[in-house]
Amino acid sequence: MKQDINVYMQELGIKARKASSTLAAVESKTKNDALHAIADKLIANTETLKTENAKDLEAGKAKGLDNAMLDRLALTDASIKQMAEGLRQIAALADPVGEINDLNYMPSGIQVGQMRVPLGVIGIIYESRPNVTADAAALCLKSGNATILRGGSEAIHSNKAVAQCIQDGLKEAGLPSECVQVVEVTDREAVGELLRLKDYVDVIIPRGGKGLIERVSNDSLIPVIKHLDGICHVYIDDDADKEKSLKVTFNSKSQRYGTCNTLETLLVAKSRASEILPELHSLFVEEGVELRGCEQTQQIIDCSPASEEDWQTEYLAPILAIKVVADLDEAIQHINTYSSQHTESIITQDITKTRRFMREVDSASVMVNASTRFADGFEYGLGAEIGISTDKLHARGPVGLIGLTSLKYVVFGDGHIRQ
Amino acid sequence: MKQDINVYMQELGIKARKASSTLAAVESKTKNDALHAIADKLIANTETLKTENAKDLEAGKAKGLDNAMLDRLALTDASIKQMAEGLRQIAALADPVGEINDLNYMPSGIQVGQMRVPLGVIGIIYESRPNVTADAAALCLKSGNATILRGGSEAIHSNKAVAQCIQDGLKEAGLPSECVQVVEVTDREAVGELLRLKDYVDVIIPRGGKGLIERVSNDSLIPVIKHLDGICHVYIDDDADKEKSLKVTFNSKSQRYGTCNTLETLLVAKSRASEILPELHSLFVEEGVELRGCEQTQQIIDCSPASEEDWQTEYLAPILAIKVVADLDEAIQHINTYSSQHTESIITQDITKTRRFMREVDSASVMVNASTRFADGFEYGLGAEIGISTDKLHARGPVGLIGLTSLKYVVFGDGHIRQ
Structure with a gap:
């Protein structure tokens, strides 16, 4: 079984890496089309989403989850509408990918600048809030990153239903469905495997309580963007x-x-x-x-x-x-x-x-x-946030689209050589 | 012995963290004064540096180091002059610390911007090139970071002599000598301890061959800025x-x-x-x-x-x-x-x-x-580089002063509250 999970996660990683190459190069319009298409699918499939969510709620009650957890787990007409609205807001944000900053001539005659590029593949590990599935996928998609999403096992039916809407939307916009993949194995070992996929995943973002975040940071072989406490x-x-x-x-x-x-x-x-x-x-x-x-x-x-x-x-x-x-x-x-x-x-x-x-x-x-x-991505004008980082490296404070990108150097010459 | 090294390294970490608070807030002039003072000390102590270096060279020969290694280890009048010159060049660069980018009014009425700040404490692990001691310390100092330097044991006498010049220079400029500390324990265990000081060290930068860099990245509990291959x-x-x-x-x-x-x-x-x-x-x-x-x-x-x-x-x-x-x-x-x-x-x-x-x-x-x-920090106009990163997070490509800093959010209000 452990071996199967290893193979399954490796495959997700390989597919995500491949999709990330495509996604890094597509135009903004395609990504925005996909976001709107996903929003449409969520609305059109409201009944299915609620039916699948009911299975999770029932299992959750049987398992004795407290009311606060059941509340976060629940999908309603209003919360599904809100999810769709969130996607449309992300579609409306400026696309940071491809922007070139400060292209300057150097004494040698070459021009040097920096181009904003996606990080590549982002692994999101979160608890039982199905709305995170759509929200995190959308931010990663807009910033040109492929995503592997691993939500809490209590939300598995809901997450799979949301994932189906996402994949239908991606397909409608002509993007590979592997741009966003949901881990369908609920076994906890899948998280461990995800944290070891360092050849295929560039960054891990845990979203949830302190326990989850500490576990993820301690076990991950991949850099983690995280926030622990807020004192x-x-x-x-x-x-x-x-x-x-x-x-x-x-x-x-x-x-x-x-x-x-x-x-x-x-x-x-x-x-x-x-x-x-x-x-x-x-x-x-x-x-x-x-x-x-x-x-x-x-x-x-x-x-x-x-x-x-x-x-x-x-x-x-x-x-x-x-x-x-x-x-x-x-x-x-x-x-x-x-x-x-x-x-x-x-x-x-x-x-x-x-x-x-x-x-x-x-x-x-x-x-x-x-x-x-x-202290919040919306209040700071980022449009949306994937979390708030208390780390110093890479991204500090509310993390929006820019925090999901990196800068590579671009150099323009005309046959220039180094003396 | 292992216990002693643990205590010794913890103390270095605590002192570095304390010095980093001072260093983060000092004005550029103080840092530049220190860099010039260190350069002066290196020139004034040329003979001492060569004497100490001779001990390392002799031990290296006895140990059977090859000519290329002995070459990198050697300090000459010319290379000491070059080290001093490098420090003066770094003093001449613009100070990135404290700069506030894009301070904008938000709909709520608050102004939000980002201030460039030092990372805090940087651990540098390198091989037997004593010039790295001065060079790395200078880049970290200018960017407001405290440094813990761990050079190859073959260069220990040279490194300690360079460190003495650095500390005399810091003192002359009125800065705490703990802004730059050289690990004086040559035992390999000291590297392991350094890589575990996550409460006191914010980032590790290994400089050297692929073996060193792989070992450091695998063992470090602290984020690493590194470059592996150049294919x-x-x-x-x-x-x-x-x-x-x-x-x-x-x-x-x-x-x-x-x-x-x-x-x-x-x-x-x-x-x-x-x-x-x-x-x-x-x-x-x-x-x-x-x-x-x-x-x-x-x-x-x-x-x-x-x-x-x-x-x-x-x-x-x-x-x-x-x-x-x-x-x-x-x-x-x-x-x-x-x-x-x-x-x-x-x-x-x-x-x-x-x-x-x-x-x-x-x-x-x-x-x-x-x-x-x-592809080089000087050619790209960074003035100097601490290395070239092939990572994607935080810094990609040649890493200069900016790569040794982070951005924190600054918010200006006038009694503003969130609705």
């Missing part, structure tokens, strides 16, 4: 505007609790703590947010004590850790020690401290006077 | 200009034999083979280059037969493999099958075929009517 900070500086402080802090924590760009630890300059913390306390208590403070915080407001562990925790829940700091130096030091390098924001009116915070905080997104909740 | 191709198209074909092919192969951008396999369109191959034959025979041809080539010129293995070989020697192909399609297919994705050049006057070659050949450098020998 995001807001720092209210001595020179912060009070209204902006309250507004941005409240929004960063409360606009949504379960997202990676949600505020988890608030830092407040000592000089402003007794003025601002009581007002924040009222706002958050009314909202039902539990506050955990350092000793100085506890002297100002009524809250539970924060321990060392709190500074290291991504709550993903209505809980906020608060620490009073002496100044910007201590704030930056705390952030660069405990942050997961996702997103941090300073609230200040002072330009010098803004400059320092922007330069010295080593995170994927660094903000001034703005909610951490803005 | 480079020239394709002489139906519509090639004959003079350009001869000139570029001859230069690509013969200008230097041992470099990674040297031509290894020549592809010739069938329609031009009988006209061009005999002239190339005369040129190459006179130069002492051995030709190995496919069957069709053998019918046209006197040469030894090329086997499947020849298409997969980087000779790094005066040997050239030649294959006659039907057309551009076959040429691209051969290249995308056998190339190491380093550098390929088409010789043609036809714009349509140029467009196809540029788009469809999947290599780090793709050229038209230019010698493959141009």
Whole structure:
């Protein structure tokens, strides 16, 4: 059986590599036609998608999946429409492939520039959200990459049904169906094989919980674009505007609790703590947010004590850790020690401290006077995102179409030789 | 002992991480001052450098190192002067750190841009060339990265002497000496430890032969920027200009034999083979280059037969493999099958075929009517290079200062919150 899975995955890899050559060279119109055709197929096959999805939901219930998981697994008329709409939005984005930057003449007489090209073959490993199948495939397709998709086994019927729509759409646009392949083996060993296909797969993108991402990064022989935690900070500086402080802090924590760009630890300059913390306390208590403070915080407001562990925790829940700091130096030091390098924001009116915070905080997104909740591909104008990277190499922060491409050098000469 | 090395390497990592925070925020002038100070120290300590180098040379001779290796190991007045000159050239380059690209207003009212930032800590693993110590340290320093350098044990005295100059120079400019650290343990286990320091080192760059690079990539838990082979191709198209074909092919192969951008396999369109191959034959025979041809080539010129293995070989020697192909399609297919994705050049006057070659050949450098020998950081205007990457992620082709940096998002608001 293990041997069969090995052969099966190798074949997917070989086919994907072959399809990627075709896909790298096709014109934008063909890719956009395919995206629209896939969207049409999804709408036209709404009933089939729901029937197949019902099988997964039933099995999921029998298996005892909790309501949140069943919710993410469910396909409805509305979610199918949304999937189709997402594909049309990606079709409307500019195609980054083939663009040549900075074509310059060199002293030797040759012209040198860089052309944006697809990465090649992308492996996506995700949990039981069938909409990721369409969404990830579309971003990879638009950026000229072939994709191998491996979704959670709980969504296998739904994923296969979505995959059928994708393949019909590709065919209608005249593209090889191997541009997007769904792994149909639910055995966990298939993931292991995918992570070892380094001759055929150029990058792995895991999407899901921390457990999945850690497992994938540890086992992969292929480079991984990933995001682990989102331990995001807001720092209210001595020179912060009070209204902006309250507004941005409240929004960063409360606009949504379960997202990676949600505020988890608030830092407040000592000089402003007794003025601002009581007002924040009222706002958050009314909202039902539990506050955990350092000793100085506890002297100002009524809250539970924060321990060392709190500074290291991504709550993903209505809980906020608060620490009073002496100044910007201590704030930056705390952030660069405990942050997961996702997103941090300073609230200040002072330009010098803004400059320092922007330069010295080593995170994927660094903000001034703005909610951490803005750290998102749509809000950054990328049109869509395949994920948010907390790595430094290749892509950092929200990853859109550009993050799924690379640059190769192009050189134009006229018989030029090196002296 | 193994435990000691572990502790020693961890300490280097912790110190490097700390120094990298300082280095990321200093102004260009400080970094340039340090580079000039290091250059001055190298010149002032020429005699010491030569004395220490003599110890390595003596030990190397005793150990039976061949002449080529001893040659690479040797430091002379001229090579020390050249090292210093290299540092001054890097000081003169523009500093990429802190530059903000494309700062745009979004519909929400926030401004979003990307700031170029150092990667953090870079580990360089190289063989017995002491000049790499200064060169690699300088590129990393200028791009704001702290460095841990691990050179070949045969060059340990030389490397330590160069490192002393570097540290004196850093000190003179007011920078922490931990910005550049040389691993002083010659035990091979130190390399293994370095490759596991993933909390403290952001990227590993191996410089040296294929064996070293393969070992490093296989063992590293840290992302690696590397280049493996250089199996480079020239394709002489139906519509090639004959003079350009001869000139570029001859230069690509013969200008230097041992470099990674040297031509290894020549592809010739069938329609031009009988006209061009005999002239190339005369040129190459006179130069002492051995030709190995496919069957069709053998019918046209006197040469030894090329086997499947020849298409997969980087000779790094005066040997050239030649294959006659039907057309551009076959040429691209051969290249995308056998190339190491380093550098390929088409010789043609036809714009349509140029467009196809540029788009469809999947290599780090793709050229038209230019010698493959141009694939080089200096020739591309990067000012200097730390190596040539045949990877696709992050950096592809010659890697200069930009390749040693990353982009983080910066967001400017004025109390903006997400709706």
